[in-house]
Amino acid sequence: MPDVRANPDAEPIVSLKEVHKRFGDNHVLRGVSLDVGRGEVVAIIGKSGSGKSTALRCMDYLETIDSGAITVCGHRVDQHDVDLKALRLDIGIVFQSYNLFPHLTVEENIMLAPRSVKKMPKAEARQLAHRMLGQVGLLEKASQYPEQLSGGQQQRAAIARSLAMEPKVMLFDEVTSALDPQLTGEVLRVIEDLAAKGMTMIMVTHEMNFARRVASTIVFMNDGKIWEQGDASILNNPQTEALQEFLRNEL
Structure with missing residues (x-):
């Protein structure tokens, strides 16, 4: 795959600095710092409870942090007066659960945000929906309802819905964990295609080969901290006992 990352000296599009997050007495994030460059694809791995999904949710202001700083696409996400509408025009997030509206067709699900947030005319929104569905290989399902789709198709529709807002950054939170291997492959191929086109992505995943x-x-997280970080070679030569153990359990 071609390296589509921008100049490493350029300003990061996502930046976390010494981020701490607590849920009561549970100190979930313990000083997490991470910079993500434009066009970069970051995979966050680690065992359950290590803080991976919480870190992702803090980037979209779905969770507020206790201390530290987060900047996403120029928005200071750690500040309480952050413009959420502007932030969420720049960032898309897809979860393990598809969260499609069951009473709307697939194309109507995708048209909803462009029409309500961007005030896009209906015909233009429908064209956009069809373009996004074509991108994820679901154009023939445009008029069907979510319950008529397989889990993999629903997840691809959820990705198309996020892409319709033309985000600068996509966040994926364990989007394949509820799917069987064949459906997982469908979804991962869509994400891989986005990576090849230069989309900046941060994904929490347990798919080591992907x-x-x-x-x-x-990025390997453990006990609320980043323990190791680097290219794929860290999976072949882990430097910490924690990553070695994690990889043994994943095999």
Whole structure:
């Protein structure tokens, strides 16, 4: 895959500096710092409870942090007066659960945000929806309802819905964990295609082979901290006992 990353000296498009997050007595993030360059694909790995998904949710202001700083696409996400509408025009997030509206067709699900947020005319929004569905290989499903789709197709529709807002950064939170291997492959091919086109992506994943093949940076989190970070070679030569143990359990 071609290296589509921008100049490494350029300003990062996502930056976390000494981020701490607590849920009551549970100190979930313990000083997490991470810079992501434009066009970079970052895979965050680690065992359950290591803080991976919480870190991702803090980037989109779905969770607020206790201390530290987060900047995403020029927005200071750690500040309480952040313009959420502007932030979420620049960042898309896809979860393990598809969150499609069951009473709307696939194309209507995708048209909803461009029409309500961007005030896009209906005909233009429908054209956009069809273009996004074509990108994820679902154009023939445009008039169907979510319950008529397989899990993999619903997840691809959820990705198309996020792409319709033309975000600068995409966040993926364990988007394949509820899918069987064949459906997982469908979704990962869509994400891999986005990576090849230069989309900046940060994904929490347990798909080690996919992370090895697609990610420009792999981040291993453990106990609320980043323990190791680098390219795919860190999976072949882990420097900490924690990553060695994690990889043994994943095989």
